[in-house]
Amino acid sequence: MQATYLTIILAPLVAAALAGLAGRLIGRIGAHTVTILGVGLSCVLSVGVLKGFVDGTATPFNGPLYTWLVTDGVHMQIGLLVDQLTAMMMVVVTFVSLMVHIYTIGYMHEDPGYQRFFSYISLFTFSMLMLVMSNNFLQLFFGWEAVGLVSYLLIGFWYTRPTAIFANMKAFLVNRVGDFGFLLGIAVLFHFTGTLDYAEVFAKADYIAGQSVQFVSGETWNAMTVACILLFVGAMGKSAQVPLHVWLPDSMEGPTPISALIHAATMVTAGIFMVARMSPLFELSTTALSFVIVIGATTALFMGFLGLVNNDIKRVVAYSTLSQLGYMTVALGASAYAAGVFHLMTHAFFKALLFLAAGSVIMAMHHEQDMRNMGGLRKYLPITYWTCLLGSLALIGFPGFSGFFSKDALIEAVHLAAEKGQVAGAGYAYFCVLAGVFITALYSFRLVFMTFHGQERMDEHTREHLHESPWVVTVPLVLLAIPSVVIGWFTVGPMVFGHWFGGSLHVAEAHDVLGELSGEFHGPGSFVVHAFSGPAVYLALAGVATAWFLFLKRPDLPAALRVKLSGLVRVLENKYYFDWFNEHVLAAGAKAIGRIFWKGGDEMLIDGALVNGSARTVGWLSGVARHLQSGLVSHYAFAMIIGLSALVAYTLLHG
């Protein structure tokens, strides 16, 4: 089995190396062939692994690959953990990656960096697989930062664009703020357990929860709370939770295929995956769970608002991603890990689909991304339109679609958690996720209506050249649309309300909201029927209706509303001033302090006063001493006489 797992990991790495280092040699066709074969192999094998877990024939694998180093008798090992959670992630990662690889043939076919792009996305697949298949914190951190590196390279793929190279630096630095917390969290766990291996750390979880950490004298915190909050700070960076979300919208500077793969389906969900993986730890700190749920809820609702005012088709989808990541985080905070991970999976399919559909639109529009210049595209791009519509229906949680099952299960779980009062902030979270349903439907269908319906607002030249994308683009759209629609129907039972995840997710008995809900679950059909007795479905439909009214029926209204609500709109258009604060206070402040330290500390104080100061003092002293060496014999003779006299006087007096 180990050989299979290794092949899954290494095939994309080998392909990436070939396409990256020998790109010129193997050419464009060679590059996409070798990377697609590599990722395809991983995908097929991953599906095989998942099938084993579905059949119940496979058992979780946990074993070392090699020893990274030995220090103080601690063997830090690179190793693999493949259980149900990992298997699901492996399939999501490799499947979406494969779709994106194929799609890229069409999307990037004119780009001079073709081979480089394929090399990067294969390298990303390798890094992401390292992350999800790790059995220890060291390798998790490796994968964590490696996906960040590839994200950096891909956001800045068009490296001559000033916005792109600003965005990629910003993404890396904001993620590093998260990683700062993450690494400290790992240090806390290592301190109390002396190991980086998941299983060994989990085995000592109760011990950690009994320990405390002292920050200042007298002020002690529970060690598990500290560790989990610090780990979650890492997740906030990678999964773009407020206030570390600022990099994700800007990451849209990268080519669209990677927005789908990295910044929607896989990398940004690494934080969600990590918290789920760490569920044996988070379960022991309700304070940390409370922190998680509040951050997630804030992200879910307030980032959704931003999708309402943006006109860039990709950025609207990006804000939607932020909001949906917030939903997943809320589920984690409510201890409904399975629901969070389930939403991660359905979201990966429909959000990758939406991004790729947006990319198809952008291609057709000759790299125009402003929705105000679109409209009526459905007759030119029928496949893109229908798949995008299906993806949007999944996103808003239309009954029966995959997103419906995941979102509804999630909302139910949060509702129950709020009723039980199991974590502080659950009530707030319930409000946010419910209100978010309306907002999600509103911005999603604003996008659909502005892009595909209504007046054709593009210029004549663009209109004449409008045509549906080639098959390499549309086939991935269709292949992603299928799971976006149907996957929830098959999987909600075992994954959310069953025990399919087995030991890979751990929930404390008192927190087991999904377990309590499972009693009321009688198959997907009745789940759909049952949903009509709750508010979420109606909120979603209301959102669609509002979007229809505002953007199709009365397209003059949004402009009027903008004027009416200009203050609010300004806040939203400035994205709550997070970017302003970061650039003008944090970045500028760091530079100002650096300049003060440099000019004031190093140059004035140390060099000016101390170093050159002592040099000057020596110079002055030697200047004084120089007067003694006048070069006149008479002076010397005189000095000798004085000296001699003094000496004689001294000996006489003390003799």
Added chain:
Amino acid sequence: MLPGVPLLSFIIWLPVFAGLVCLFIGDKSPRAGRWVAMVATLTTFALSLPLWADFDRSTAAMQFVERLPWIGAINAWYHLGIDGFSLPLIVLTTFITPLVVVAGWRVIEDRPAQYMAAFLMLEGLMIGVFAALDGMLFYVFWEAMLIPMFLIIGIWGGARRVYATIKFFLYTFLGSVLMLVALVYLYLKTGTYDLQDFYAVQLTHTEQLCIFLAFFAAFAVKIPMVPVHTWLPDAHVEAPTGGSVILAAIMLKLGGYGFIRFALPITPDAAAELDWLVISLSLVAVAYIGLVALVQQDMKKLIAYSSIAHMGFVTLGLFLTWGIFRNTGSLEGAGTAINGAMIQMVSHGLISGAMFLCVGVMYDRLHTREISAYGGVINTMPKFGAFMVLFAMANAGLPGTSGFVGEFLVILASYKANFWFAFVAALTLIFGAAYTLWLVKRVIFGEVGNDSVGAMKDLSPREFSVLGILAVAVLALGVYPKPLTDVMAPSVQLLVQQMTTTKLPTSLSPMENAE
């Protein structure tokens, strides 16, 4: 290896001898001088490989020992030997020097034979420092090594080279003189310069404090630590590329090595008492210097400041032992801290060397180090850009590169001493990435900045091979650092034991003493 072959002497004196040959050949035939340097440094590297292969990884005892009488009058011996601390640094030296020779192959037009001679002698003398087990021998190598470095900066340096050389000289000389006093005092106390005797001798509290501070002055300047670091940016800016590489990659490590070989085992009680000072200065280096590096406008200065910040991890790791004991009551983690410090030294040798070589590559083409003179270099130099991004990421401590390993271990260990140590140290994740990536953004990415950037030629095969070898080393050490920790393990254990065994005539242990 043949038994009885004085391998250490060979790798010390072969380069020195080759340097003399270069001087003798002179500049009449620059080709001959270069080839002599090339062959000599490669042979030295080849000779250092048996050291690595035959090194006994199960003992902390000195190996490959050579001991001959030297200056009878003061009982100084020609005493060489290596343990798990010296071996990696010696191999680092023999590995980096040939790369420097290749890097200077065509670049140095002025007196090329003397240039090569200076580097050859420098190599031999630096290896001598790492291998000396006699205090006086160590001191002689330590001081002699400075001379070729002064010449390298003073002759082949930039416009303000004289200022930089004098500053460098005064700083390091001040420290060295105090170290000499300490060594002489220890000689008077023991009647020998043998390090083992220094380790064994009991010293009172006051003696230890004075000796520690004297060593501290020498080594803190060398590493360098804040606030005696300001010679480094100036020296780097003025030094030719090869000089910068050797300075950053190896000479700075002499300071860390000095702490390991002298200050920590000879004066453990004083070191335990003053660990707060070293730790504070190390943390200041990470935070303060990180911010200073951010605003540099000269590429070499930026990397120089980045070096200071990175070396902060070395001193931090070396002095954590007592803090860990005080906080946890156990020594678990002390070895990790020291391992981290050592790995950080080796890794920084590779990465900073590579970074300075990268700057050198650009300087050779545009003759400026100003960041603002560049922009969009990747458009004309894609291969170079790829290397630069790789080394920048390594400099920012990306896992999978060597830059991560040492910092990771030191941060893990520093948490055991104090949460806030780890907190400040981990700031390097943010600051290190900020200054490095901002540099990359301004220099490498973007539209072609100006016509001279547009005319830059991509790497020559010579440059490509040098950077390629370093890239492989950086990745190899990042993916698989175990060979390094295996070599060091017994020596680290011994050092922790020495650090925690009191040398006070009374029975106070360093830990009790420190409270």
